Amino acid sequence: MASNENSLHETATVESMPESRYRLAxxxxxxxxxxxxxxxxxxxxRYNDGEILIISVITKQRTSPFSLFTDEFIKREFSGDRRxxxxxxxxxxEGSEVPIRGRLLVSHDVSRAIEQAITQFDCDAVLLGWSDRHRSDTVFGRNVDRVVTSAPCDIxxxxxxxTxxxxxxxxxxxxxxxxxxxAxxxxxxxxxxNDAGIDVxxxxxxxxxxxxxxxAKQLVEDLTRTLEPLADVEQIVRETDAVPSAIxxxxATRDVTVLGATDRDWTQRLVVGPTPEKVGRDAQSTVIVTKRGGRLQSRISHWLRRLG
Incomplete structure (x- = not known):
């Protein structure tokens, strides 16, 4: 008999992980x-004095004979590249002094399995990779889009x-x-x-x-104050009528760009907003798009654990 649709399996642990810690999936x-x-x-x-939870999903198709196997058997015999x-x-x-463990999941639905793991392990944030496939029906890809629109934590x-x-x-x-x-x-x-500077x-x-x-100048100054005590912060206010292209x-002259999502309407078609999407697609350097979690669950749960 096959087991439940979504099953979590611990594969390795570097060290014990206190419940009060910030947790990044x-x-x-x-x-x-x-x-x-x-x-x-x-x-x-490291910045949050936290820990990392690695999640990887083995897909078990509903219409395939593969779905008849138990999750434990699938994990043992077919984990391959996931392990x-x-x-x-x-x-x-190893050697980073950041606690880390891995979880191997078996599921019919990748995005749902990720969301369930985030909830089960009370994660404050999740980091996802985006490969630009130039598909018109998705922004980051179907599974990533679904997690971005519904995960109850920072994205x-x-x-x-x-890189x-x-x-x-x-x-x-x-x-x-x-x-x-x-962001x-x-x-x-x-x-x-990285002992790097930031250009706001x-x-x-x-x-x-x-x-x-x-x-605009006040916004830059206020954001700069949140970056203290970093000394190397440059404030830039620039005129343009083509915001995405200007960003x-x-x-091109920065190693990493971190920008917040712009749309408040988190539908499938408006996952992060047109500006972050265009910047991510067209930039030739590393880009990270951020979205604060719904219901502020990640921030609240983090501080409640610390107070507890």
């Missing part, structure tokens, strides 16, 4: 981006395939709202880990009013 389905995503994950987890992914991630993290989506050899400058496009606040936290974590960029229209220009141009 990293969903890995392909061996190629492991190093890239783990580097980002380690920077963020390789987990082992490689654990190897990369980080990193473009796969363009900075070293990080000297981080670009932080400034905008109002919690998604940019999350600032991620940018700060990366900068501190706010774009205004060429016909902007004096009030709008003053507000893409600015990414």
């Amino acid at each position: 990293v969903a890995l389905e392909d061996p190629r981006p492991v190093e890239q995503l783990l580097r980002t994950a380690l920077d963020i987890a 390789e992914i987990l082992d490689r991630a654990l190897s990369i993290a 980080l989506v990193e473009k796969i395939g363009v 900075a050899g070293g990080v000297e400058r981080v670009l932080l496009p400034a905008g109002p709202g919690p998604n940019t606040e999350l 600032a936290t991620v940018a700060r974590a990366i900068a501190l880990s 960029l706010r774009l205004v229209a060429t016909d902007a009013t004096d009030k709008e220009r003053t507000a 893409v141009e600015a990414t």
Whole structure:
């Protein structure tokens, strides 16, 4: 008899993981981006004095004879590259002093399995890889889009395939709202880990009013204060009538760009907003798009665990 639709299996543990710690899940389905995503994950987890949970899913198709096997049998006989992914991630993290463990999941639905793991293990954030396939029906890919629109925690989506050899400058496009606040936290974590500087960029229209220009300058100053005590922070307010293209141009001279999602309507077609989507597709350097979790669950649960 087959087991439940979604089953979690612990594959390895580096050290015990206190419940009060910040927890970052990293969903890995392909061996190629492991190093890239783990580097980002380690920077963020270290900054938050947290831990990493690696998640990888073996897909069990409903209409295939494969679905008749138990999850334990599938895990034992068919884990193959999934176990390789987990082992490689654990190897990369070795010596980092960041606690990390891996979970191998068996499910008919990849996105649902990831969401259930996030909930079960009370994760504060999830890091997902994005490979640009130029499909018109999705933004990041079907499974990633589903997780981005419904996961009850902070979301980080990193473009796969363009990895900075070293990080000297981080670009932080400034905008109002919690998604940019999350982007600032991620940018700060990366900068501190790599002894890098941050360029805070706010774009205004060429016909902007004096009030709008003053507000843009104030936004940059306020965001810069959240980056303290970083000393190397440059404030930039620039005029343009083509915001996405201007940000893409600015990414060319920075190693990593971290920007918040812009749309509040989190539908399948408006996963993060047109500007982050275009920047991610067109930039030639590393891009991370951030979205603050629904219901503020990640922030609240993190602080409740600390207080408890």
